[in-house]
Amino acid sequence: MAAEKKPEIVVSVRDLKTAFGTHVVHDGLDLDVRRGEILGVVGGSGTGKSVLLKAIIGLIKPAAGTIEINGKNRAEMTAEEDRLSRREWGVLFQDGALFSSLTVAQNIQVPLREHFHMSPSLMKDLALSKLTMAGLELEAAAKFPSDLSGGMRKRAALARSLVLDPDLLFLDEPTAGLDPIGAAAFDGLVKELSKSLGLTVFLVTHDLDTLVRVCDRIAVLGDQKILINAPLKEVMAFDHPWVREYFHGPRARAAGAT
Amino acid sequence: MAETLAQNDFMTVERGSPSALVHLRGDWTIDNxxxxxxxxxxxxxxxxEGAVVDCSGITGMDTTGAVLIRRYLAHIEEEGAAVLTGVLGAHKTLLEVISCCPPPAQTEPDHTPWYLLPVIQAGGATILALRSTARLLGFLGLVLIRLFGALFDPGRIRLVPVVHQLEVVGLQSMGIVGLISFLIGAVMVNQGAIQLAKFGADIFVIDMLGIGHLRELGILLTAIIIAGRSGSAFTAQIGSMVLHEEVDAMKTLGMEPIDVLVLPRLMALTLSLPLLTFYADVVGIAGGAMMAWIQLDITPANFLIYFREVISIDHYWVGIIKAPFFAAVIATTGCFHGLRVQGSADALGMRTTRSVVQSIFLVIVLDALFAIFFTSVGL
Incomplete structure (x- = not known):
């Protein structure tokens, strides 16, 4: 995978428009995600952070505009290309979205079963390795998702999204619903994994701590567009009422942003 | 050039001294x-017995490749020593992340032997049925205590929800109850007339319709429709309130969930099921009369004269007296399962199914008991 040269811009969104009926969420939105970076996407409630993520991964069809992942236009792909392209990225949904009828290890093996014909022993080994990578105890392997805590479920889901060795990872509010210690540990895990595996991470969040500690660049959504996409320092200096309030409010000060 | 012992697209094993030399090459990625x-x-x-593994020829590696290298090393080590050399800087971190082999761990739940499964399932189902019956009876008792308590303290009865439920379970189900009763009445006359005509007794189809529909079919069909329509709705509504902790919130605010959620539904259903049954009786007879007119040329006027002559009012009372009991069973079962929802949305679906199945089952059992009772008292 590392042998072939890949474009420096992993995700490129141009002139994106998404709308539900007459309600326009994004209009003329441009966004670039560079290889190897952790991009944090923030924005007030209802600015369409999750909608943007869903449009990029193809769960919502945009009304207009192009979305390219690894230089391939999603709209021009055949069904088979689209299916194969899904191996190039992993998605972590907000509450993990683990299959409730399967154990954690079986959940992690689902993508392997779907795309390869591996020996059971290798699949088991891979599942347990990914489980360890995601910082879970091995006892969790035979448990069902309903028996896990929120933080453990997220880690298990992260292991599942990493099992096909994607180079791009989408995280939807990874720290939502975690206690501060669990959230900080998860932040650390994301940062560490992205470094050691060379992942590009697209991270939708509300959590100022995550933005400050993990993200290389921050994209701010507002007015149906990306207001600014830059490192934290530049974003903080950006002159926009919402951005100023968000990054200079009491919570931002507590997170050490200012 | 050393002797090649084995070779494939991704590695070559050469004889070396003291141990073999393995050259890895190519892409060690998940695709391979x-x-x-x-x-x-x-x-x-x-x-x-042992080998030196040289990774310098590897062009691409991901975590799966790293796991594979670790597996190779582990298997070689079972025979002797394994040494890893020539790891490229880019791959070093990956191999470190996947540094140690995870100890064997269970990845699937415990399996029970096949020959024990039927026994375990039968036992489990029996215990569940007994417990569930006991809990349902307990719940019925609780509801009755609250209900009679409310009779002495009418302020506790919440009229607005009762009226709302009357509309939802009574008024709004008139369409489906009417349609089904009409069709069943018509079908009974249609089929009965064909059979009775063989004996030249086709006029007795009116007796059959009157007795069958008023005593059994009208009330039974209505109760089953309501169990499917309103009983399931009770479970789903209350269950989703339990999941959203609304019921817990009620308790902390000093409201008794049985008063707020169960009694209005129970009262509304107990009031509306007899009314619906009366309506179903009328519509069903009308359907039968229409079919008799079309098929047997009996005009509605003649039908009514004959009907009044042969069908005593007792048949009607036998049917209608069962309605409040069925209503209580349906409402209690529906609310009981709603309040017993625990955990996830999964449980809600399961409880709703069980509520409908159980209330239809109980309605039919109760109907059989009523039939025995009425026969023995000679009605």
Whole structure:
């Protein structure tokens, strides 16, 4: 995978428009995600952070505009290309979205079963390795998702999204619903994994701590567009009422942003 | 050039001294994982007692590749020593992340032996049925205590929800109850007339319709429709309130969930089921009369005269007296399962199914008991 040269811009969104009926969420939105970076996407409630993520991964069809992942236009792909392209990225949904009828290890093996014909022993080994990578105890392997805590479920889901060795990872509010210690540990895990595996991470969040500690660049959504996409320092200096309030409010000060 | 012991697209094993030399090459990625994994027994056998594994020829590696390298090393080490050399800087972190082999761990739940399964399932189902019956009876008792308590303290009865439920379970189900009763009445006359005509007794189809529909079919069909329509709705509504902790919130605010959620539904259903049954009786007879007119040329006027002559009012009372009891069973079962929802949305679906199945079952059992009772008292 590392042998072939890949474009420096992993995700490129141009002139994106998404709308539900007459309600326009994004209009003329441009966004670039560079290889190897952790991009944090923030924005007030209802600015369409999750909608943007869903449009990029193809769960919502945009009304207009192009979305390219690894230089391939999603709209021009055949069904088979689209299916194969899904191996190039992993998605972590907000509450993990683990299959409730399967154990954690079986959940992690689902993508392997779907795309390869591996020996059971290798699949088991891979599942347990990914489980360890995601910082879970091995006892969790035979448990069902309903028996896990929120933080453990997220880690298990992260292991599942990493099992096909994607180079791009989408995280939807990874720290939502975690206690501060669990959230900080998860932040650390994301940062560490992205470094050691060379992942590009697209991270939708509300959590100022995550933005400050993990993200290389921050994209701010507002007015149906990306207001600014830059490192934290530049974003903080950006002159926009919402951005100023968000990054200079009491919570931002507590997170050490200012 | 050293002697080659084994070779494939991703590695070459050479004889060295003291131990074999394994050169890895190519992309050790998930796309090649199956091939690399399948080659393992042959390569490991060729290595004999230990090997030096040289990674410098690897062009691409991901975590799956790292796991595979670790598996190779682990298998070679079973025979002797394994040494890893020539790891490229870019791959070092990956191999470190996947540094140690995870100890064997269980990845699937425990399996029970097949011959024990039927016994375990039968036992489990029996215990569940007994417990569920006991809990349902307990719940019925609780509801009755609250209900009679409310009779002495009418302020506790919440009129607005009662009226709302009357509309939802009574008024709004008139369409479906009417349609089904009409059709069943018509079908009974249609089929009955064909059979009775063989004896030249086709006029008795009116007796059959009157007795069958008023005593049994009208009330039974209505109760089953309501169990499916309103009983399931009770479970789903209350269950989703339990899941959203609304019921817990009620308790902390000093409201009794049985008063707020169960009694209005119970009262509304107990009031509306007899009314619906009366309506179903009328519509069903009308359907039968229409079919008699079309098929047997009996005009509605003649039908009514004959009907009044042969069908005593007792049949009507036998049917209608059962309605409040069925209503209580349906409402209690529906609310009981709603309040017993625990955990996830999964449980809600399961409880709703069980509520409908159980209330229909109980309605039919109760109907059978009523039939025995009425026969023995000679009605």
């Amino acid at each position: 994982a199956v091939v690399i994994d399948e080659a393992m027994p042959a390569i490991v056998a060729a290595c004999g």
